Amino acid sequence: MLKIEDLHVEVKEKKILRGINLHIKRGERHVLMGVNASGKTTLAQVLLGFPQYKITRGEINFAGKPLNNLSIDERARLGLALAFQAPPKVDINFEQFITEIETKFGGKVNFPNFGQEIEHFRHRNLNDGLSGGEKKRSELIQILAMRPKLIILDEIDSGVDIDSLKLIGEILNERDESMLIITHYRHILDYLKVDKIHLLGFGKILVSGTSQKILDGIEHYGYKGYLNKLGICKECPLKECIVVE
Amino acid sequence: MSFPDWYLKEKKKARHRLKNAKPAKYGIDIALEDYQRQGRRPKKIESLKKLGKYTQERLESVGERADEQFRCATHLQQDNITTYLNTIKGFLPEGVVVMDTDRAIKKFNWFKNYYFKIMPKNLNKYTVFVNAYSQGGIFIWIKEGIHVKFPLQACFYLQSSNYVQIPHSFIIAEPHSKIHLISGCVTDKDCKNSAHIAVTEVFVKEGAEVTWTMIHNWGKHFHVRPNVGIKVEKRATLISNYLLTSEVKSIQSYPTAILAEGARAVFNTMLFCRGRSQIDSGSAIYFNGKDSKGEIKSRALILDNSRVALRGHLSGNKKCLGHLECKGLILSKEAVGRAYPNLSACEDAELTHEAAMGKVRNEEMDYLMTRGFSKDEATSLIARGFISLDIPGLPATVNNYVKEVIEATGKKSI
Numbered sequence: 256m257l258k259i260e261d262l263h264v265e266v267k268e269k270k271i272l273r274g275i276n277l278h279i280k281r282g283e284r285h286v287l288m289g290v291n292a293s294g295k296t297t298l299a300q301v302l303l304g305f306p307q308y309k310i311t312r313g314e315i316n317f318a319g320k321p322l323n324n325l326s327i328d329e330r331a332r333l334g335l336a337l338a339f340q341a342p343p344k345v346d347i348n349f350e351q352f353i354t355e356i357e358t359k360f361g362g363k364v365n366f367p368n369f370g371q372e373i374e375h376f377r378h379r380n381l382n383d384g385l386s387g388g389e390k391k392r393s394e395l396i397q398i399l400a401m402r403p404k405l406i407i408l409d410e411i412d413s414g415v416d417i418d419s420l421k422l423i424g425e426i427l428n429e430r431d432e433s434m435l436i437i438t439h440y441r442h443i444l445d446y447l448k449v450d451k452i453h454l455l456g457f458g459k460i461l462v463s464g465t466s467q468k469i470l471d472g473i474e475h476y477g478y479k480g481y482l483n484k485l486g487i488c489k490e491c492p493l494k495e496c497i498v499v500e
Numbered sequence: 501m502s503f504p505d506w507y508l509k510e511k512k513k514a515r516h517r518l519k520n521a522k523p524a525k526y527g528i529d530i531a532l533e534d535y536q537r538q539g540r541r542p543k544k545i546e547s548l549k550k551l552g553k554y555t556q557e558r559l560e561s562v563g564e565r566a567d568e569q570f571r572c573a574t575h576l577q578q579d580n581i582t583t584y585l586n587t588i589k590g591f592l593p594e595g596v597v598v599m600d601t602d603r604a605i606k607k608f609n610w611f612k613n614y615y616f617k618i619m620p621k622n623l624n625k626y627t628v629f630v631n632a633y634s635q636g637g638i639f640i641w642i643k644e645g646i647h648v649k650f651p652l653q654a655c656f657y658l659q660s661s662n663y664v665q666i667p668h669s670f671i672i673a674e675p676h677s678k679i680h681l682i683s684g685c686v687t688d689k690d691c692k693n694s695a696h697i698a699v700t701e702v703f704v705k706e707g708a709e710v711t712w713t714m715i716h717n718w719g720k721h722f723h724v725r726p727n728v729g730i731k732v733e734k735r736a737t738l739i740s741n742y743l744l745t746s747e748v749k750s751i752q753s754y755p756t757a758i759l760a761e762g763a764r765a766v767f768n769t770m771l772f773c774r775g776r777s778q779i780d781s782g783s784a785i786y787f788n789g790k791d792s793k794g795e796i797k798s799r800a801l802i803l804d805n806s807r808v809a810l811r812g813h814l815s816g817n818k819k820c821l822g823h824l825e826c827k828g829l830i831l832s833k834e835a836v837g838r839a840y841p842n843l844s845a846c847e848d849a850e851l852t853h854e855a856a857m858g859k860v861r862n863e864e865m866d867y868l869m870t871r872g873f874s875k876d877e878a879t880s881l882i883a884r885g886f887i888s889l890d891i892p893g894l895p896a897t898v899n900n901y902v903k904e905v906i907e908a909t910g911k912k913s914i
Contacts, residue, residue, distance in 0.1 A: 303870050327869035328878075337870050343863045347885035352871075355881065359872050380885065401872060 256281045256433045257302075257405055262313035264294075264301050271297045273458035274313070276496070279405065284427075284434040286444065288469075289455035290478045295437045296340060298455070299409045302435075303337050304330050318404060332359075334404030338394035338411055340437075345381040349393060352381060356400040364400050367426045372419075387414025391423060405433040412443040421446050441470045454478075461487050464499035472499075501606040507615070514621065514632035521625035526811065527752025527780040530723045532625065535664035535695050537633055542578040542659070547586075554689070555657070561745070562684025562715040563901055564655045571682075573598045575654040580635035580665055588650075595646040596679070601637035601668055614670060618701045618729030618758070626725045630668050630699040637667035637698070642677040642708075651680040651713075651898060658696060658722070659688035669700040673708035673736075680711040682898060687719045695723040702728070704736040704763075713741040713898055715905065718748040720775050728755035732763040734789065741768045743902060745909045747775030747804075754782045754811065759820075761789030768889045769798040772909050773806035773835070782811025782840070787820035787849060794820070800828040801887050801910075802835045813842040816849020824853040829860065829886050831879065884910035 257279040264272040271294050279285050289295050301308045302315060304327045315322040322330055357363055369392045376389050385393060391411055398406055408427075412420055424446020427434065436449065452469045454462035461482060462469060472481040482488065485497055523529045545551060548559065548566040556566040559576075568574055572592040576584035582600040592598070605611050621631045638654045658665050673679060685696060696718075704710045718724060732738045738757055757765040767783040785794035796812045810826035828837035839855040860882050868878035888906050 305866055326875075327866060328872055328874050331870050331872040339867065339870075343861070343867050345864050345867060345882060345885065346888075347881055348888070352881070355873075356871050397871060 256283075256318060257435070258316040260314050262301070262315065263311045264297060265309045265311055266297070266307055271308075271458060272301070275460055277453065277460060279433050279435060282431055282433055283451065284436065284447070284449040285451045285453060286436045286438060286449050287453050287455055288438060288473065291439075293455045294458055295455055296409055299337055299407050299435070299437055302330070302407060303327055303335060331401065335407070336398035336401045336403035336405070337407045338391070338398050338409060340410040340413060342382045342390060342394055344383050347381050349379055349381055350377050353396060353400050356397060360400065360402050364402065366396060366399060367429065369396060369426070370422060388416060388419035391415055391419065395423065395426065403432055405435065406430070407435045407437070409437045410439065411436065412438055412440060441474065444470065454482075456482060456487070457489060460496050462497045462499055466499050469499050503602075503606055504609070504612075506612050507605055510615070511632055514628055517622065518625065518628050518632050521622070521628040524624035524626060524725070524752055526754065526782070526809070527725070528750050528778055530695060530725070530750070532629055532664065532695075532697070534662070536660075536662055537580070537635070537664055537666065539579055539660040539663045542581050542583050545576075545584050548574065548576070548584065558686045558688065558717070559655055559657070559684065561717045561905075562655065562686045563682045563713065563898070563905070564653045564684045568653075570650055571653045572596075572648055572650040573652045575638045575652075576657065577636050577638070577655070577665075577667060578657045579660050579663060580667075582636055591650045592652075593646050593648060595643035596648055597639070597641040598652065599639050601639045601670060602635065604639035604670070614672060614701065614703065616701070618703070618731050619699050619727055623727065626697050627699055627727050629697055630666055630727070634666045634668035634699070637669035637700075638683075639670045640679065640681065641672045642674060642679050644674040645676045646674075647678040648680070651682045654681060654683045656683070656685045656696065657688065658686070658694050659691050661690070661692040661694060663691075664695045664697055667698050669698065671700070671702045671710060671712070673704050673710050675705045676707040678709045680713070680898070682713045682715070685714070685716045685718065685724075687717070687722060691719070693721045695725070697725045698727065700726065700728045702730040702738065704730065704732045704738050706734045707736055708733075709737040711739040711741075713902070715743045715745065715902070716748075717746045720747040720777075721749055723749050724751040724753070726753050728753075730755065730757040730765070732757055732765055733760045735762040736760070737763070738765045740766065740783075741902070742770070743905065744771045744773075744779070745905060746772070748777050748779070750778040752780045754784060756784040756786070757794070758786045759789055759792035759794060761791060763789055763792045765794040767796045767798075770887050770889055770906065771798070771800040771808070772887070773800050773802045773808045775804050775806065777806040777808075779806065780809045780811070782809075782813070784813040784815070785822060786815045786817065787822060788817050790818040790820070790848075792818065792820045794822045796823075797825045797889055798827065799887050799889060800837060801883050802828050802830045802837045803832050805832070805834045807836050809838045809840060811840045811842070812853070814844070814851045814853070816843075816845035816851050818846065819848035820850070822849070822851045824851070826853075826855045827886075828857045829883060830858060831860075831883060880910065
């Protein structure tokens with residue numbers, strides 16, 4: 256479904272990503288973890304084609320097509336959908352916007368139950384005065400209206416209470432789209448089953464695996480300590496990703 | 501019935517003053533002598549349905565319903581003649597008087613007490629011009645305690661070329677009355693190079709509520725100067741909604757409300773600034789009574805080669821609460837937008853403002869594009885959303901209509 260090979264990215268001549276390799280198959284759920292400013296959000300936005308990022312090397316293929324030269328909207332129409340960490344306020348009525356998205360992507364969508372909270376923002380403008388949980392619900396409704404093939408969730412768990420997190424996990428567990436879940440914390444994984452965990456640092460995926468061991472290692476030692484324990488530091492990052500099974 | 505002496509003297513004096521009258525403070529100057537005040541006299545009509553299909557459509561483009569459904573009365577002024585006045589039985593309660601202003605001046609001997617009592621006669625050459633030469637206008641008088649459920653519709657239709665329409669209108673809402681006026685201003689396709697120079701005085705007495713929704717659909721050859729003065733007495737409310745949908749040669753508008761204790765005024769302005777329009781649009785609120793409240797919200801979509809100035813003035817002279825918002829979204833490299841927010845406050849006044857002018861933010865554009873919309877589609881969605889002000893208190897039929905007009909105009913022009 257998504258194949259990223261040796262991806263190098265710069266912003267204003269500053270190197271952010273230095274050789275990302277990632278392969279997500281149809282229906283798989285992958286988690287991307289890492290400290291602040293490790294490049295998680297950059298990767299999400301590069302996948303969507305945000306113009307401020309310059310790909311200096313490498314390729315992104317999605318659903319069998321190379322993405323590098325496609326615009327944001329073309330990628331979205333291919334089936335890539337991003338739930339923003341901090342979506343901007345836009346003066347467009349939410350409900351009207353959902354209808355516009357549904358119309359663009361082939362008609363009415365049967366949404367899962369997002370709870371009473373959506374009544375608070377159904378008639379409001381996009382992201383105008385919304386709480387953390389409401390913003391996440393709004394993002395999920397928008398991307399589900401797009402009937403996506405791959406959902407990228409950028410810190411879907413930030414600023415939400417436990418009840419909202421549980422609801423989001425339950426809703427996502429019922430979906431069969433491929434997913435890339437970007438997060439700092441493991442809490443969302445208490446409610447959402449995933450196939451693979453990746454640890455991003457120094458612009459690369461340093462650790463990958465299916466194992467709970469990665470989560471336990473981060474929990475126990477912290478990101479930096481866990482990487483040190485695996486023999487990885489800024490001065491000595493490994494050429495190959497460490498696989499933890 | 502002839503005009504009273506006081507009125508004829510007023511006109512005579514104003515004609516003398518006109519020679520030395522000063523231009524308006526804002527907006528481009530118009531040579532009033534270029535326009536004829538006398539033209540062909542449109543004939544009275546029996547029903548709006550008797551108007552041609554095209555004219556009916558023009559009326560409907562500014563919120564007037566040709567079938568008159570959901571309306572309590574209709575007033576139509578073509579050029580300077582009131583050609584149709586209809587009160588709808590069962591919808592217009594007793595105690596509401598609707599007529600042509602000239603007729604009201606002749607009929608009511610107390611009219612002098614309202615004539616140019618809010619709007620200064622010598623404010624500028626346009627107010628002097630109306631004082632000197634006004635013809636027609638709508639007079640609405642709602643007696644004490646009367647609530648009018650359905651809106652009253654008034655249309656000013658300009659059809660002669662090289663001509664000036666000069667209405668002087670009055671709304672007098674007696675204490676604790678309530679009314680909604682929808683006034684539409686529109687031109688005929690054959691009408692070229694004309695002007696609409698108007699004065700409207702609105703008296704909202706204690707506890708009364710007046711909602712006034714104006715929709716304007718002019719043409720690129722027209723100058724428009726609607727001078728509006730509003731007095732909002734104790735605990736009364738004035739809500740003014742203004743929507744411009746068409747290109748216009750120039751508009752200068754600066755409705756001003758004076759608030760007494762506990763009074764409230766809201767001005768919502770939505771402008772589609774198209775073609776080579778030169779628009780100077782503002783509103784002012786004077787908070788002269790304690791605990792008064794007011795809000796001015798102006799939004800302009802600035803397209804093509806248009807030039808736009810958004811003004812707003814809040815003057816807090818007593819304990820009051822006021823907010824001013826002037827925002828322009830510039831959608832063309834050739835267009836220019838300016839904002840002039842202005843606050844003056846005494847110690848107890850709490851006044852705030854927001855002003856913004858500029859193009860669509862990249863952040864918003866990228867966000868919408870991630871939902872599959874092309875750049876053009878995203879611009880159109882943002883622009884239509886930007887201009888659609890949420891107007892609380894508007895009857896659902898009018899609100900839906902305003903939204904429909906905005907959607908249609910937005911889709912057409914962006």
